[in-house]
Amino acid sequence: MEKSNQSTINISRITSKLLVALLICSVSIVVICPMNLLAYGAGETSYVYGRVKDVDREPLDDVNVKLISSNGAVIASTTTNTNGLFYMQNVAYGTFTVKFSKEGYAEYTNNIVLQSAQTNLRTTTLSKAVTLSTSILHLISNPGDQIIIPITAKNNGEDTEIVDFSSSAPTGWASRILSDSYEITKISLSSGQSMSLQLEVAVPSTASVDTNYNVTLTTLGLTNSSLTFTVVVQTQSTATVSGIVVDESGNELNDVTISSYSSDVLVSSVETSDGSFNIEVPISTTITLQISKDGYSQVTKTISPTYKGETIELGEVVLANSLTLYSSILNTVANSGEQLRLPFAVSNIGEDIEVAEFSVSVPEGWSTRILNDNGREITKASLSAGSSSNFNLEVNIPFDYTGETNLTLSTGGNAASTLEFTVNVEPLSDSVIYCQFPGKSAVPGDNVMFNVELKNPFNVETRFKISVDSVPANWTVSVKTSSGESVTEIVLGADESVGLVVEVESASSAISDETYEVLIIAGSGDQTVSSLPLTVTLAGDAAAVKISTKFPDVTIEAGESVDYDVTVTNVGDTDRLLYFTIIAPSDWKAVVKSGSLEVSRLDIEAGSSEALVIEVTPPSTVSLDSYDIGVQFTSESGALLGEIDLTATVVGAYSLDMELSTLLTSTTSGSSTSFTATITNTGYSYVTGVSLELDVEDDWDVTISPTQVDRLNPQESCTFEVIVDTPEGTIAGDYMVTVGAVSDQSSSDQTQVRITVTTSGSWALYGIGVAAVLVVALVLVFKKFKRR
Structure with missing residues (x-):
């Protein structure tokens, strides 16, 4: 029995020890493994871990580790510990980029797919920066x-x-x-x-x-x-x-x-x-x-x-230069002011990358640029070993340069390579500024116009400056476009041209029978490209024009036109083309006629005369006053050759028109009736004190609203309301009322309105009743005497 009990005690002890051992193992597992690992498999998240070392296989601490989604967002991040270890928990499944970085080391990235509860990224090696x-x-x-x-x-x-x-x-x-x-x-x-x-x-x-x-x-x-x-x-x-x-x-x-x-x-x-x-x-x-x-x-x-x-x-x-220059064009011919494009190639025959620094030696006043295949200016080019690149040397030749010259293209750097171009510059073969008629004649004070063509003969867009020189004292010279806009600079594309007008106004005090010169200059930048002399020869007084009229001062009524008969005489010894300018008051109409034809210019021979009519019409609203009208005759170039002053005195012209709303109306005795009268000023001057005059029966009352209009302008109208009251006892019948419009200056024709007056309806009933009584009485009388 004791032996059995002893065995039981031993078994109990063994069982207790086994339970303690199992408990210790469980606690160790919980301590060693994160608790949340128990959740893996329950949801779609992963536990990500790994190690980072350097190239010597030594662990690296403080390495930043980041998980980055496809849209660039950082999903998770951590750093390595002293053993180079790292981990990230509860990272959702998906495809990410993992990025490792640490100061002094080259950054490393890798694409990963998270699709299991644990993801071991193993060992990542970072190289030193x-x-x-x-x-x-x-x-x-x-x-x-x-x-x-x-x-x-x-x-x-x-x-x-x-x-x-x-x-x-x-x-x-x-x-x-x-x-x-x-x-x-x-x-x-x-x-x-x-x-x-x-x-x-x-x-x-x-x-x-x-x-x-x-x-x-x-x-x-x-x-x-x-x-x-x-x-x-x-x-x-x-x-x-x-x-x-x-x-x-x-x-x-x-x-x-x-x-x-x-x-x-x-x-x-x-x-x-x-x-x-x-x-x-x-x-x-x-x-x-x-x-x-x-x-x-x-x-x-x-x-x-x-x-x-x-x-x-x-x-x-x-030893040959690593950089060599080559061009298929080493000698060329060009014109003054032209822009050249000289192609060349640079080759690197060396074993290392070479940087070509370009420089160009040119005569004073010349300008150059190095352009790549895209037309962009460059100053340096990097060429890898065994490679070559094509470029263009852009050369701008001064406008005033002629003759032969050399250009030297060099590549700087460790070993300079050079390439020499020879350019033979010839004068321009095309005119830059041209005028078909560079010489004209005029009278002192005349305005002369020259039609000039400016052409860009170069192969690039050019900005020209237009200026004038050698202008005589008190003369004015302007350069304008064909639309009359003054210009000083013009941009023209290659081979493009534009028409210009050079206006030269001579001084009225200039000496006749002399030839004067002005110089038109076309330049670009600070250089003169071309110049053109224009000459004006001043004639004497022989080109004068005389204008006369018998009646320079006339009187007219407002709204009417007046004709001035004038005679134009060319008293000079040359034929003239005359242009007319009439200086009339605002809103007046003025024309020059030859017979029934309106004319704007007159070609008149030397010594001859021409009869013309100056027709002037003032507006209907013109004020009563005297007005001056100037008539000038100018030459084709705008010089004044003759003039005359005319006067028109405007007097009033008055007329009133009246229109009634009705010519027939009716009313009962003791009542009223109404109608309207519209008054229109049909004259050409305003009228004052406009009112109505009525002729009615005695004892009739008339009310007019308004009683008077103070002013009525030409072609304006005003309306009056007329109320006519008939007294009690007015005998029924037709009555005539006479109406007329009057003003301080004029009156209208009179018009009659027929007013029909009737008696009241109650008197008619009384009459019918009396008549009925009389009829009944007569019937009774006849019956009585008939029985007898």
Whole structure:
């Protein structure tokens, strides 16, 4: 029994321990796994997690991790912990862009699809923003050599990086960082930018041979990058290679780098100071010499020295410019003021990207532009290795330039390339400003008009300035369009022309029988393009015109017209074409007639006369007064040749017309009747005190409204209401009422209105009743006497 109980106790203890162990495991699972993982599967959300490391497989902390939807919205974000781990909970299913970013590192993005409860993004590697790269990590050198190692620094990040350089070398060794032969210690790299640099290492002559040395270059910034180079110092039998480096014109080139390679390993490198070089190279191997200079195409030579102390003479090594210029047109003919387009091409035959900075050498007063294929002006062009681009050299030739000249196009930069054009400029063959009749005659004070054509003979739109010069004293000259608008500047397209009118008004005091000249100048900018002299010859007084009339002052009634008979005589010795101008008061009508025909001009022979009629009609509303009328006779150019003054005295013309609303009306005795009278002023002057006059029966009353109109203008009307009251006891019958309109100046014809008056209806009933009584009485009398 005790044994059984003991077994039971042991089982209970084991069971208790098992329960405790299960409880501890459950609590551990809850602690280790987020509680909300229990919800996965219940809804369409995912638990996203992963790890971020650098290129050295070290975990990265504080890395920003963002999930971005297709519309750019940030759905979730987090940062990595010290172990490089990150996670994001309850992220809805879908397609997202995950973005990893950290200062000093290149940003990394990836597209992911969330469609399970847990999404493991695994390990993401971030590269440092600034990286160093080179094609040479192992070199062989001799004691005392100077080594040049090409290096490229690149910013792979999204922000500008400022980088400091630090290099470490063995004791006694010297090193520095070069860019275009300048020593640098710090650079700034914008996003995506790369920069070519050189690490210059001076191997001391005391360096131990057959020894490996390490040289390390480090960039210091938000993150550090480094490169380690191994330099093997050894002694070996060498040969000497010498030569001289020149450009395509035979000029010696300085700062040329000559590098020797054996199996792609840099052996030695030297630079020229006066174009010549000597370089030691190992024997019994194939050596590749690379001869290079910024802005020039690299030249490669292959040699195979065979014995110690051998001298290999390369002679002149010609380096061609990386940028070359070419044009199919090198000599052309043009006109003064013309714009040329000279096509040319730029090619980069070098191994690196080259920037061409254009410049043009031209004579004074010339202007040029470099245009691309789209016609846009440029000053620089970037060309990748082996590429070429086409451009146009736009040349504007001055208007006053003639003869042959040279234009030199150059590309600046590390090595300038030039291209020379020859332009033979000839004078303009077409007239810019032209007049068919550049000389005319007139009288002093006359206005002379010249029809001038301005033409743009150039192949581009040109803005011309029009001016006049050599204008005689007290003369006026103006340049106008055909519509009469004064102009000083005109824009014309290529080969476009426009007609102009040059008006020259001579001074009335100018000397007759003299020829005067004015100069019309067409310019553009500050240059004169062309000029045209116009001449005016002034004749004497022989062109005078005389106008006369017997009756220059007449009296007319308002609204009537008047005719002035005038005689025009050409007392000069030349035929004249006369134009008429009548200066009459406002709203007056005035015309010149020859017989029954209205005329506006008169062609009259020298010494002859012509009879004309000046017909003048004042408006009906004209005030009574005396009016002056001027008649002028001018020449074709507008010069006044003769004039006469006429006078018209307007007197009144009055007339009234009356119209009644009815000529027949009726009323009963003791009642009234009414009608209206409309009065119209049919005269040509206003009238005053307009009223009505009525002739009615005695004892009749008449009411007129209004009683009077103070003023009535010509062709205006007014209406009067007339009420006629008949007294009680008026005998029935027809009565005539006489009506007339009167004013202070005139009266209308009289008109009669018939008014029919009837008696009241009650008297008729009384009469009928009396008549009925009499009839009854008569009937009774007849009956009585009949029985008897």
